[in-house]
Amino acid sequence: MTHPSRRTPPGPPVLDFGIPPQLARRMSMAEQYEYLRTKLSRRRTLVTAGSLAAGGLLTGCGGSDSPASPNATTSAPSPATSKAPGSVVTPFGRHLAFGADPKTRMRISWQVPFAVKKPYVRVGLKPEELTRKVEAEIRDLHTPGIEGVRLELEQYYLHAALDGLRPGTTYYYGVGHEGFDPAAPAHRSTIGTFRTAPAAPEKFVFTAFGDQGVGKAAAANDNLIIRQKPAFHLHAGDICYANGNGKGVESDGYDPGFWDLFLKQNEPVARSVPWMVTTGNHDMEAWYSPDGYGGQLARWSLPDNGFDPRSAPGVYAFTYGNVGFVALDANDVSYEIPANLGYSGGRQTKWLDRKLGELRAAKDVDFIVVFFHHCAYSTSSHASDGGVRDAWPPLFAKHQVDLVINGHNHVYERTDAVKDGDVGRPVPVGASTDPTRDGIVYVTAGGGGRDLYGFPSGVKESYEGHVTRHDAVETFEWTRSRRSKAETVEWSRVRYRGFSLLSVEVSGGARPALKVSALAQNGDRVDHFEVRRGT
Numbered sequence: 013m014t015h016p017s018r019r020t021p022p023g024p025p026v027l028d029f030g031i032p033p034q035l036a037r038r039m040s041m042a043e044q045y046e047y048l049r050t051k052l053s054r055r056r057t058l059v060t061a062g063s064l065a066a067g068g069l070l071t072g073c074g075g076s077d078s079p080a081s082p083n084a085t086t087s088a089p090s091p092a093t094s095k096a097p098g099s100v101v102t103p104f105g106r107h108l109a110f111g112a113d114p115k116t117r118m119r120i121s122w123q124v125p126f127a128v129k130k131p132y133v134r135v136g137l138k139p140e141e142l143t144r145k146v147e148a149e150i151r152d153l154h155t156p157g158i159e160g161v162r163l164e165l166e167q168y169y170l171h172a173a174l175d176g177l178r179p180g181t182t183y184y185y186g187v188g189h190e191g192f193d194p195a196a197p198a199h200r201s202t203i204g205t206f207r208t209a210p211a212a213p214e215k216f217v218f219t220a221f222g223d224q225g226v227g228k229a230a231a232a233n234d235n236l237i238i239r240q241k242p243a244f245h246l247h248a249g250d251i252c253y254a255n256g257n258g259k260g261v262e263s264d265g266y267d268p269g270f271w272d273l274f275l276k277q278n279e280p281v282a283r284s285v286p287w288m289v290t291t292g293n294h295d296m297e298a299w300y301s302p303d304g305y306g307g308q309l310a311r312w313s314l315p316d317n318g319f320d321p322r323s324a325p326g327v328y329a330f331t332y333g334n335v336g337f338v339a340l341d342a343n344d345v346s347y348e349i350p351a352n353l354g355y356s357g358g359r360q361t362k363w364l365d366r367k368l369g370e371l372r373a374a375k376d377v378d379f380i381v382v383f384f385h386h387c388a389y390s391t392s393s394h395a396s397d398g399g400v401r402d403a404w405p406p407l408f409a410k411h412q413v414d415l416v417i418n419g420h421n422h423v424y425e426r427t428d429a430v431k432d433g434d435v436g437r438p439v440p441v442g443a444s445t446d447p448t449r450d451g452i453v454y455v456t457a458g459g460g461g462r463d464l465y466g467f468p469s470g471v472k473e474s475y476e477g478h479v480t481r482h483d484a485v486e487t488f489e490w491t492r493s494r495r496s497k498a499e500t501v502e503w504s505r506v507r508y509r510g511f512s513l514l515s516v517e518v519s520g521g522a523r524p525a526l527k528v529s530a531l532a533q534n535g536d537r538v539d540h541f542e543v544r545r546g547t
Contacts, residue, residue, distance in 0.1 A: 098191020105275025107282035112315045114209035114332050115179040119313035121171045128189035133172040135185040142195050148172035153310040155268040171313045179211035204283040213334040213520040220514040221460035222248030222419015226273045229511045230461025234281045240515045248419035249292025249385030260296030260351025290339040291326035292385035293349045319363035334520045336371035340384035347399035348490040368411035378524040383417040389454045391487040391504045392421035393465040398489045414447045416454045422465040425456040426506040435503050441476045444542040459512040475508040475538040506539045
């Protein structure tokens with residue numbers, strides 16, 4: 013049965029001559045005709061993410077007039093270059109991400125229905141003066157068909173690296189290719205903007221959630237993000253749900269065209285708000301090497317400073333203002349869903365220890381925020397992952413991490429300050445906590461738009477304006493044997509079963525603080541607390 017949120021919206025008439033339906037519905041009639049012509053005239057080349065990486069297509073996107081990132085290599089021409097006239101191809105799905113330094117580096121990504129020639133980005137300080145032109149690379153992702161299940165699909169993702177930018181500056185940009193110039197009067201409406209991080213720390217807001225998908229609730233949360241005017245957004249994994257089962261194996265149901273719908277849905281916000289994503293279990297797409305992450309490598313350009321950016325796109329760090337952010341791939345340590353358990357050979361955890369140490373020693377960093385998918389502490393349907401608990405909370409405590417953000421459970425749940433697995437200090441709604449003394453608050457922000465979960469039988473919701481008696485909760489954690497081990501916990505402080513997101517206001521100066529709020533989809537606040545160090 014198809015979930016209502018997966019119904020494809022109406023599009024142009026479809027030429028029923030072998031165009032995959034998901035592809036046809038996002039193409040104009042001219043694009044459909046050209047697609048059929050080029051499909052008949054050229055031999056398809058099977059491009060897997062593994063061969064892309066070997067050929068250098070997934071390892072860098074430095075522009076011709078800007079220095080390439082340290083780990084970048086020169087990308088070879090796409091093996092699937094089309095003869096389609098660029099004038100009939102309209103870019104879509106623009107999404108931004110920071111480079112390794114948000115003050116000077118931005119990555120711009122987008123999609124086209126089929127390959128184009130000479131893709132590029134125009135950028136400038138005024139919309140009418142896009143004088144800088146940066147070449148982009150094409151990452152061609154082929155998904156083979158399965159008879160009776162899905163048709164083969166070719167997808168084309170484009171990426172440009174903008175380096176050498178000015179801190180604290182608003183830029184205008186447009187994406188194009190041969191035959192489509194965003195500076196032309198007919199395409200001026202496609203011009204977008206972004207702003208680099210300030211040179212010195214200033215007050216800013218960031219937002220976060222996980223488990224978004226495609227549908228009305230997901231789009232409504234995008235609108236809520238825009239209203240917060242964030243500097244950037246964190247996505248804690250399970251991004252679009254093209255993989256419907258989320259086990260990380262080839263028997264999972266999979267529709268790659270769903271990514272097209274997701275990128276179109278999120279473009280109104282992601283075209284101007286950097287979208288910093290990490291990988292969830294539904295983002296392990298086993299049809300692409302390496303380790304099911306070839307699709308991620310094709311679709312996203314993220315900071316390349318993780319332990320292995322060519323095989324683990326969801327592992328990286330960046331500093332914005334006075335906060336260091338660390339993204340992790342919990343599939344590497346998950347006991348519940350073990351498809352990728354141990355794939356890094358422990359290298360991710362060693363990198364984490366080193367990176368947290370660097371951030372804590374940095375004089376300009378007041379706070380450290382870590383985000384990843386599987387929950388270390390939650391009582392909802394998936395409960396807590398013992399693999400995460402075994403691997404990372406000891407390091408979080410060692411380096412005094414200030415806030416941990418997870419997804420996976422499709423609810424909002426927030427702990428007290430957790431210390432050595434128990435309550436270090438109660439943190440009721442509106443309270444303040446000090447990680448150097450109390451422990452760490454863990455937030456499950458999985459209400460991004462996908463179907464909602466609940467809490468254990470008999471456990472009541474408790475949130476701002478609706479606080480109930482604080483009782484112990486009967487729940488469980490996943491063990492290495494994939495069995496659930498019952499536990500009774502007192503750290504579950506706030507529980508809200510509704511679509512929501514996290515909005516965090518960061519201030520610096522003499523009394524730096526993280527002011528954390530959870531917002532329901534209608535904008536009502538359902539939780540808030542404050543993190544201050546050394547109080």
